[in-house]
Each structure stands twice: as structure tokens, then as C-alpha cells.
Amino acid sequence: MSSTPVAGRPSYAVVLRVPHARRTFAAALLARLSYGVVPLSVMLAVTRATGSYAVAGTVMALFSGTSVFLSPARATLIDRHGPRRVLVPMTAAHASLLCLLTVLVWRPGVPSLALGAVTAAAGACTPPLGPTMRAVWGRLAPDRALLQRAYSLDGVAEELLFVSGPLLVGVLVGVAAPAAGIAFGTALMLAGTAGFVSSPAVRAIGPGPGRGGPDRPGAASRGVLRGIAQPVVGAVGVGLALGAVDLVVVAFAGQRGYGDNAVAWTLAALSAGSAVGGLLNGAVAWRVPARTRLPLTAAGLGLALLAAGLAPGLGTLAAALAVAGCFVAPALTTAYLVADEAAAPEARVRAGAWVNTGVNAGSTGGAAGAGLLLGGLPTALCFAAAGGAALLTALATARSAPERATAGGARSGLRPPIVQPED
CATH class of the missing domain: 1.20.1250.20 (MFS general substrate transporter like domains)
Structure with missing residues (x-):
């Protein structure tokens, strides 16, 4: 890239030396590890609770569908109102629904309709921490060369999270019920998001200029x-x-x-x-x-x-x-x-x-x-x-x-x- 270098050619070490970068990135990764833990835990727990692969597949489709396709809408809220104002209530709702799901699947016999409704709602409230962290990188990185390295580091770390998450679930279900994996993923999300929104880099981001008014036309x-x-x-x-x-x-x-x-x-x-x-x-x-x-x-x-x-x-x-x-x-x-x-x-x-x-x-x-x-x-x-x-x-x-x-x-x-x- 042709941007001005920072202290020569910026390295990954330079990225992590940016003020507040390590703390913010570590907290975001802790919360995003939940993305690798919760889906597999939900699938295993629902399969055990219902004894039906068809129900488990439908529940997972609802969870991933609402999570993925409503992501731009949730991101719009963060752009307009700022990450702290949106991520705190959104994460609270997401965690509450996952806790409810944990209770529902702890014992067999739960109605399939209830499982589908709770998982769909939980997916709809999934905090978009990946896009938000990348937006924070855009504010922290002094130039495009450093931002490229920050995005590369973020992408590799996310790849490793989606590999390590299922491995953690595999270890956990060896000693506990699959529903415990949902609870574990919920705890990761709560702890990581709390650290993320309390970071000075995130606290400095206020509401966007456009909140549906005339300064942000269609x-x-x-x-x-x-x-x-x-x-x-x-x-x-x-x-x-x-x-x-x-x-x-x-x-x-x-x-x-x-x-x-x-x-x-x-x-x-x-x-x-x-x-x-x-x-x-x-x-x-x-x-x-x-x-x-x-x-x-x-x-x-x-x-x-x-x-x-x-x-x-x-x-x-x-x-x-x-x-x-x-x-x-x-x-x-x-x-x-x-x-x-x-x-x-x-x-x-x-x-x-x-x-x-x-x-x-x-x-x-x-x-x-x-x-x-x-x-x-x-x-x-x-x-x-x-x-x-x-x-x-x-x-x-x-x-x-x-x-x-x-x-x-x-x-x-x-x-x-x-x-x-x-x-």
C-alpha cells in the first residue's frame, strides 16, 4: 500500500503497541470466542434434549439465520448510537436468552416450538463484535499500512477462535452436559464485552452524526x-x-x-x-x-x-x-x-x-x-x-x-x- 509508513515498515508488534490496542483486542477476542463455543453447544444440547436431528437442524438454522441476516441492522444501531449504548443492552439480551435456553435444554422433553423461538431471538441479539472491533481498528491505526496489518491480525485470530472454540466444547462435554457449553459461551460473551466497552478506545466513540434526521438522507x-x-x-x-x-x-x-x-x-x-x-x-x-x-x-x-x-x-x-x-x-x-x-x-x-x-x-x-x-x-x-x-x-x-x-x-x-x- 502507498500510505505513509509508521516508524519504517509497521509490524504486528507495532499494531499491538498502539495505545489501548492490546486491551481492546484481547477483550473483543474473549467475547468472540463465544461464537466458536455457543453454536456447537446449542446443537449438541438440543439434539440431546429432543432426540431429533431434524429439530436440532431447524433450531440451528433459526439461530444462524437471525444472527447473520440481521447483522447489518444491528451494526446500523451501533453506527448511529455508539458501541457502548448499543452493545451493553444487546449483550444483556443475548446472554439472558442463552441462559433461558440453557435451562430449557438441561432436561429432555422441552417443546420444540419454545426452543426455536428462544434460539431465534438469541441469534437476533448477537452482538456484532467483529465488525465493531474492525471499526475500532480504523480509528486506532495511524495509516493504511498499519490498518492492513491490524485487519490481518484480526482475521487470523478470528480463524483460530473458530478452530479452538469447538475443541473447547469437545473437552467440556467430556465432563459436563452440552448445556454447560452454552453457559460457558455466555460467560465468555459477558466478560469480553464488559472489557471491550470499558476500553478507552471504545469509550471515545460517540453516536454517529446520522440518526434518521435530515443530515443523513436516504x-x-x-x-x-x-x-x-x-x-x-x-x-x-x-x-x-x-x-x-x-x-x-x-x-x-x-x-x-x-x-x-x-x-x-x-x-x-x-x-x-x-x-x-x-x-x-x-x-x-x-x-x-x-x-x-x-x-x-x-x-x-x-x-x-x-x-x-x-x-x-x-x-x-x-x-x-x-x-x-x-x-x-x-x-x-x-x-x-x-x-x-x-x-x-x-x-x-x-x-x-x-x-x-x-x-x-x-x-x-x-x-x-x-x-x-x-x-x-x-x-x-x-x-x-x-x-x-x-x-x-x-x-x-x-x-x-x-x-x-x-x-x-x-x-x-x-x-x-x-x-x-x-x-
Whole structure:
């Protein structure tokens, strides 16, 4: 990127030395660990309480659906009223509903309708801590190069949370009922959010200028959405590919007689590659504009998935997926960067939430599509379909990139960087 460096080339250590960064980031990660703990705990607890996989699947669909698709609405509230005014009551409502769900599933025999209603409401109140933390990074980072590293660090940490969360649930259910996992995830959310909103970096963020009055007309709001079309499309495409890959790997292993452990390690290779790619992406001082890098990373993901379809065994498949993973975190980090560049300062949380929603919606669609394809196609062609989705995304995002985009969004007229005083 072409932004002015901070003390030479900024590193991850420089990111964590930014005033209030460590405290705020650690608290946000503690709360976000709940995202990796609660869903699996809910699924296991509901399955045990009802004895029905169909009910468990429906409950999880309601929980994830309201959480994902209402995320932009919750982010809009934070942009308008400030994170402290919104996150405190939102987290309280989310935690209260999860506590109620814990009580309901502790013993068998709970009505399915009650479970669905409580989980749907809990999902609707899920605090958007990821988009909010990325908006805070936008205020803490002195320039675009440092912000790139902050986003990369955030993305890699989030990837590790979604790997470690289910592992913690696995340990917990070995000594307690699955409902205890819901309670544990609720405690993580409460403790982490309390630390996050009490951070000076978050306390300094007040309500946005637009609260439905004449200073924030509808045309301006629609302009924000037009500005983030490219990163949202990119996020949807990456989500489509990843959602399909998860299910295709399960089918690949099952057809060759491998067990569930083999599936887990194969998908772990994808996550490991993503973590490595994210760290490398953040360490490079890019001179290529972010809007140009986005289709390139999507294309790299697509080509790697095409190669995965040629894998003869699980070992070579894991290697191919590790290579594919090297493009995942960079693609998503770049999408968040582009969205942050395009959004007005008072709409950062909402812009990040739309990218996040795009990833999750794409993942849901990719899993559904893979389920249909696996009924009549070999896994090689299913991998090719996932790769093709990523390549089409690369084409779509390349066409939507504005010609005047530059390496630093601030220099293309999107918005100026926010400069923090030095230590």
C-alpha cells in the first residue's frame, strides 16, 4: 500500500503497541470466542434434549439465520448510537436468552416450538463484535499500512477462535452436559464485552452524526451500499467456495473409507493455510491497490480448488487445501479493507457487517449447493464447481473495481486516514 509508513515498515508488534490496542483486542477476542463455543453447544444440547436431528437442524438454522441476516441492522444501531449504548443492552439480551435456553435444554422433553423461538431471538441479539472491533481498528491505526496489518491480525485470530472454540466444547462435554457449553459461551460473551466497552478506545466513540434526521438522507445511505458492492460480492464468493468445500471434503473422505478424524485434519489444513496466508498478507507492504488485490486473491483460491479436485488421496487433498487456504484470509482481509475505505466514518460498522454477512450467507448457499451436486456428481467435479464459483467472483469483482482506485483508499477520494497521536 502507498500510505505513509509508521516508524519504517509497521509490524504486528507495532499494531499491538498502539495505545489501548492490546486491551481492546484481547477483550473483543474473549467475547468472540463465544461464537466458536455457543453454536456447537446449542446443537449438541438440543439434539440431546429432543432426540431429533431434524429439530436440532431447524433450531440451528433459526439461530444462524437471525444472527447473520440481521447483522447489518444491528451494526446500523451501533453506527448511529455508539458501541457502548448499543452493545451493553444487546449483550444483556443475548446472554439472558442463552441462559433461558440453557435451562430449557438441561432436561429432555422441552417443546420444540419454545426452543426455536428462544434460539431465534438469541441469534437476533448477537452482538456484532467483529465488525465493531474492525471499526475500532480504523480509528486506532495511524495509516493504511498499519490498518492492513491490524485487519490481518484480526482475521487470523478470528480463524483460530473458530478452530479452538469447538475443541473447547469437545473437552467440556467430556465432563459436563452440552448445556454447560452454552453457559460457558455466555460467560465468555459477558466478560469480553464488559472489557471491550470499558476500553478507552471504545469509550471515545460517540453516536454517529446520522440518526434518521435530515443530515443523513436516504440517498447517502444507499451510496454507502453502492460503495461496498465489490467487497460484499467478493465475500459472498469466498463464502460460497468455503461452504461447498467443507461438505465435499466429508464426502471425499467417506467415499474412501476415512473416519471423521481424517476430515477434521484435512479441514484443519485449510485453516492453517488461511492463518499463514493472513500473516504473510499483513506483513507485505503492498503497492497494488486493495480493489485490485481482491479479485486476484479470489482467483488464486479458485485455481487452488480446481487443483484440489485432482487429488488422488487425502494427503494430497490436504496439501491442496492448505494452498487454497493461503488465499482465504487475504481475500477476506482485503474485502474488509476495501469496505472500510469506501464507507464514511459513521458507517464503518455497518460496512464491515455487510461483508461479514456476505461471507456467512455465501457459506450457507455453498453448503446447500454442494449437497445438491454431490447427489449426482463425483467429488472432483464438486471441487471444480467450488473453484469455479471463486473464479467467477474474481471476474465479477474485477469488473466492479473503479478505475480510479489507488493503493490507499484515502488518496482515491474515499476518506482521509485517521491519525492518532504517537506514544
